[in-house]
Amino acid sequence: MTRTLEDEWLWGWDPTPGIVSVWAEPDGRAFVWRRVPKAGELIREEPRFRPWLLLASLEDLSHLGERLRPEQEAPGPQAVTWQELEGPGALRYLVRADDGRALTAAVLHGASRRLGRSIGHVRELGADTVLSLPPEEQYLIASGRTYFRELDFDELHRTQFDLETTGLDPTRDRIFLVALRDPQGRAETLEAHGDDDAAEADLLHRLVERVRAFDPDVIENHNLHGFDLPFLARRAQALNVPLALGRTGSPGLRQRPASRGASLERTAQARHRDAMRHVRYTVPGRELIDTMDAVLRHDFAARDLPGHGLKAVARHLGIAGPDREHIPGARVHEFFRKDPERVRRYARDDVTEAAGLARMMGGAAFALARMAPRRYERLADAGPATGVIDPLLVRAYLHSGAALPAHEGGDGTPHSGAGLHLFATGVARHIVKADVASLYPSLMRQYQIGPKRDRLGVLLALVDRLVEQRLAAKAQAKASPPGSPERHSHEALSAAMKIVVNSAYGYLGAGGLTRFSDVHAANEVTRRGREVLGLLCDELAQRGVTLLEADTDGVYFSVPDGWTETDERRVVSEVAALLPPKVRLEFDGRYAAMLSHEPKNYVLQSYKEGPLILRGVAFRSSRAEPFGENFLRRALSCLLAGDLPGVREAYVSTVTALRRRALTTFEVTAQVKLTKSPEQYLALRERRRELPYEAMLASGRTRWTPGDSVRVYRAVGGQAGLLPSSEDPEPNDPRDYDVDYYVRLLRDTFAARLVRALTPEDFSAVFADPQQLTLFAPSLAHSRPVLTVLMDPRNQPLRGE
Incomplete structure (x- = not known):
């Protein structure tokens, strides 16, 4: 070879x-x-x-x-x-x-x-x-x-467009405004000159003309495939407007199957069954990129985004400008009638942020298109195993003139799990993160563990090349000026390679789902992984640190008071030298304090002032009520500082605000995604009532689409409430939420996430009902968070069998 x-x-x-x-x-x-x-x-x-x-x-x-x-x-x-x-x-x-x-x-x-x-x-x-x-x-x-050889991302001609509509239902609502941003970065708006079919049809004709005049290689927006294109297609069909958005062929949007996109019913009879299919739209000559895909891919790995909506992500990433216009989503058309210029600014801000988000997060898919033989737009929403690795393997085998194996089911051998250890819960100080870089792919390389049916050894060869070239790309990125196209290109290439490398093990272990799956090889990788993890934990413990959590990504541990960063790095280097040559242990960071709650659920506080780092569904959930999240952040900051009276104050002030109805209704809502059609829910309603659908019905909404995202809450009397906007509260907020329910939720759900950091007595004192006064309330002045060691590797060896 x-x-x-x-x-x-x-x-x-x-x-x-x-x-x-x-x-x-x-x-x-x-x-x-x-x-x-x-x-x-x-x-x-x-x-x-x-x-x-x-x-x-x-x-x-x-x-x-x-x-x-x-x-x-x-x-x-x-x-x-x-x-x-x-x-x-x-x-x-x-x-x-x-x-x-x-x-x-x-x-x-x-x-x-x-x-x-x-x-x-x-x-x-x-x-x-x-x-x-x-x-x-x-x-x-x-x-x-392949796509994009010798091109930088910034050399693509990219256009963004965003629809503003009178509502969310394309069968009865209209498009009244479209914002566009041309490849040179100039934003503009097109508007319907009237409220009838002719005015909307004229708007769509002008939209098509502008896109063809811009002649972009790529059309982008946030939720492009989830909303804009399906809505546009339905309105164009209803108005008999040909959507000549492609560079060749007949007008119209083509459809392709997809895991996320527009939901279409297969037949009229399918409405009472879970028989929805998802499609995406495509056109010849242009790639249609939905930045939601990059956001979901990022948050699946990082879990650090406050939400997945454009405005929330843009604020979090620093893309939003200081003068960014905000309008509640459900009221854009109402605002347009009163203040059209404000809506124009709002819409132009949307496409500007979508362009920034695409550049910041879209580089990985751009780089993947340089490797894999698929259209760029398909790689942007593809899963890395079947969507990227499989095409690479098929091309390699055919190029080599070699027959391909067919998909085969497993022989019944179960897939053994990865190593995951929780050594201690509660609050620890002086934290170090030691990162095991791509452990499973490294073990595949170290011990040449590949799928048995891959007789050419393509998967291992790809992993080898990607690891080597990723290191080179990372070095080139560091050597390039910050913010330069060269740095962006190298960083994107490194991120793309990481996606493929880290998917190699998943590809190996996906029994029956991938062409070269091999559960026995996957189990050998996990066995080696547990062995390495055991060695790593044993050696660290022998050097006097307190282990907190360890898994295939690395180890968190606490070091004794008085240790310097030099001491911390020395320990990591000593242990790294004992690992197999292709398994790399790196000093990944140091933190002032950590709350260890459950495996993969923890909170970190850096030594420098800055926001807390929250990991895991216990601390980050798209469904969590904002009031609970706000309480948690305040309480956690105090907890990690050792300030239990401050935790008490955060709790009391939140309970008081609830009981006084000082919190808006928006702050007690949960964001949920609807998964049932109206017909499906009504068929099941007598057996089980669900808050989101009851909220829809109670508000007079009898039509919705599976996949719609709404904000709901529990109102007084056990009623269900719905907020039309997913961003801002409605004016004249009724604040009719069930106070007692949300006070219980605060204690039983949000406060409960601090239970492992407090003694039972302190937990009861911190979260006692402020209305139930006692003459003998315990003082918290001298109370401190606790750390409970659950297991010690020196007493319970973790090395693999």
Whole structure:
């Protein structure tokens, strides 16, 4: 195996620079748009390719007779050629034709004859019989091309657009304003000149004209696929407006299956069943990017965002400007009638923030498109295992002329879990985080643990190359000026490589879901991981630290008073030297204090002034009521400072504010996502009533779509309440929430998350009801948080079997 071959497996082999979009048709026509790096000129190419399928047998094509011929023979008119790939893989016949539809029809015809029943789609034949990919992926795999070679992210021509609508239902509400931002960063608004069909249709025509005039490579927005495009498609259909947003082909938005996007009912009869399908829209020549995907991917790993909405994320990341206009989402149309210029500013701010968010968080998907043979927009929402690693493996095997294994179910062997240890709960001081960099991929490299059926060793080769090149990208990023395009590019490449590397183990262990899954190899990785983690914890404990929590990401521990940062780094370095060579332990940070609550649920306070770092669902949840989160942050700051009277004050002031109804209704609402349609809920309502749907019905809302996000609360008398806005309280706030319920929630849910840091007596004193006065109330002046050691590795060895 040469290094050149490994590079081709990872990056492809065609050096064509500047590809910004690929569209292919089943008839063998491909359309490729390229931007000349540094010059910016757009070039369109129309190469032809031979569509292909990968089959386990040629039996279903035998009816073609002489039209079925070996690949080395010159293909004649309407001929189908075949090439037998090497090795033991089940999918071993690569068949090609000038027209993909004709090729598929021939396979379906033969399969129908063989099975004695009509077969309408190749997926009915099963993944062990055929591999069929979208035309663009067929083209990219066969050609060895990838997107964005030699391009920086900032060289893309990107446009953002955002709809402002009179409501959320496209069957009865309208689009009255559209904000756009052109590739040069200029924001503008388009408005409907009236409230009728003709005015809205004219607005949509002008939107199409502006997009075509901008001619962007990429169209972006936050929740683009969840709201803007589905709403736009429905309104355009109702108004008979052709959406000629693509660069070629007939007008209209095409659909593709997706895990997140517009929810469509398959049939009218499906309304009473959980039979929704999700689609995304796509157009030839432009990539449609939803920044929500990058936000969800980031928060899945980091868990540090206050929410997933554009405004919350923009504020958190510092993208929002100081003069950012805010209007409650449900009242934008009302405000437009009174103060249109304010709404125009609001809408322009939306597209400006969407552009900033796309640049800040979209680099990883951009870099992945340089590797994987898929459209950029598909990689932006793809899962890293089946969405990125699988295409890389398929391309590598076909490029090497090797047969691919089919998906296989496991042999019943269970997947053993990872190592996760909670050594102590409560509050500890002088905290160190020692990070184990990509433990499982490192163990795969160290001990050459790969899937048994990957006879070419592609997965391990990809992991090796990615780890090496990621280190180089990180070094180049550090050496580049802050904020420069070069730094952004290297950081994005490093992040993309990390995504793929860290997914390699998941790919290995996803029994039956990935082509090369191998539960036995995955179990060997976790066994080695537990062994390394045990060694790490044993050695740290022997050096006088107090272990708090350890898992495959690293170890948190507390060091004795008087230790300096030099002492802390020395201990980490000593233990790192004892680990296997390709397993790297790094000093990752130091903190003044930590609340250890449960495994993977903790709070950190840095030595410098700054916000607390909260990790885990106990401290971060999109459903948590704002009043409870605000209390927790105040109480936790006091707790980690050792100030129990301050924790008491935070509790008393919150209870008092609830009882005086000084808190707005918004502050007691929970944000929930609706998962049932109105018909589904009504069919179940007599057996079980659920607050979110009761709130919808009580407010007069009888129509909603699964996936809608709403804010609900418990009102007096056990009634359900709904807030139309997800951002701000309504004016004339009724504040009709159930005070007693929220006081109980404060103590039993939010305050309970501090229970492991206090003695039972102190917990009772801190969270005693302020209305129940006692003559003998205990003093908290000398009380302090506690730390409880649960296990000691020196007494309970953790090393693997």
